[in-house]
Amino acid sequence: MATQHVLAARRLPRTVDHSADMVAVDDFKAAFRNHPAGVSIITAQGPSGPVGLTASSVFSVSANPPTLVFSLSAHSSAAPAIREAGTVVVHLLGADQVDLATTFATGGIDRFEDTSMWSRLVTGEPVLPRASAWLRGRIVSEMNVGDSTVVAVQVLQVKSQSAAHPDAEQARPLVYHNRSWHSLSADSMVM
């Protein structure tokens, strides 16, 4: 990302509201701890080898063209390499993939040490074939927000396990909530 063009995103011309200082960061964090999210692993081929991290911030933002977004914290060691790589693989995890989620959320380890867990796409990115689904794409825009960067990825390739193994257990998604792992099933339905 040596050169970058300014783009469609914009900051509104309102002045900064310093009453924000009065919001307790703890209250903000507590509210979102109770806000559940699907779990993903983002991988890329960085300049020094494969990098990856577990994220609970992935969502589909546009179908035309197919685009997803996620956020990268400035505190994440893998973030610079992911942004520099330019292309990424976003893995959507199932309930039987907690081990992967934990590995890619753990600091100070080689997350790619177990070479039975991953392979490489012909396009060069590391991929975790056990993931319920993965999407390969290209970073097309970025927005800096506080101490994070929101990254938009245009999807170029989609692979779902459910097409190959259409059994119910594999389709059960992994959910992160209140520092715990959950899954969904007929029993968790409401209404």
Place this chain on the structure above:
Amino acid sequence: MATQHVLAARRLPRTVDHSADMVAVDDFKAAFRNHPAGVSIITAQGPSGPVGLTASSVFSVSANPPTLVFSLSAHSSAAPAIREAGTVVVHLLGADQVDLATTFATGGIDRFEDTSMWSRLVTGEPVLPRASAWLRGRIVSEMNVGDSTVVAVQVLQVKSQSAAHPDAEQARPLVYHNRSWHSLSADSMVM
């Protein structure tokens, strides 16, 4: 938003990859249908009165300053009024608030018809007091992505029901997955 300043977000200088045309939009949508998400309602005081919509794209992006993001589809009738309002209330929903989620996801109705469901903050925004938590904030940046806009909101005020009514049922969050409503509990935990 009559005047807007260009900002921190940027498009990378890579050329558009036309192999994206080969991605089946149906495969992309199917992969994300199986990606669960917490459920929120976003409200604002638009130029012609209160507006609101149900969203499954809200996440916390930065704690410093406290900032969340969500996406607004260009196809959403409420989107222009929300962007113009400049300040919004983001409600994080619990399992006992499916009726609210459904109302604010239904087109062609007056979503604010039932005046027992909402009130107004002293700052002017409509608020749904039954929501498990709500956060009021100011739109600080936007990024256009495909047919949607990703909006970043700096949070100015947080209110959680759990502080007032710390019972377990109210804390159970609402999850949207595969076109169904789910909740989480001790029974849905994995590992």
